[in-house]
Amino acid sequence: MGGGGDRKEVMKDYNSLVGRIGRYLRQGKYATRMGAGAPVYLAAVLEYLCAEILELAGNAARDNKKARIVPRHITLAVKNDEELNKLLGGVTIASGGVLPNIHAVLLPKKSVKK
DSSP states (O other): OOOHHHHHHHHHHHHHHHHHHHHHHHHTTSOSOOOTTHHHHHHHHHHHHHHHHHHHHHHHHHHTTOSSOOHHHHHHHHHHSHHHHHHTTTOOOTTOOOOOOOOGGGSOOOOOOO
């Protein structure tokens, strides 16, 4: 069985992604000139961020005993990770909900038993 076809498909998809990002950068008029490596680097950064968020969201889904990632799991993943929360702090995820939090003053007092 040949195993070379899968790698070609992945590279084809990756090249089309790099081309699309390059086109968006050119059409956006972000700069008058752009290096050839800029879309490649941006594609790599976006791929890494997506992989990181999906891994954490998958862990959140597994912790909730679910097989499918929903927006709630993505919100929990982003808000519980310090760096992602700093990066995406002002982002609202639709149907994501909020982090469960009860202020310490509202919790019942712990009684000491003798």
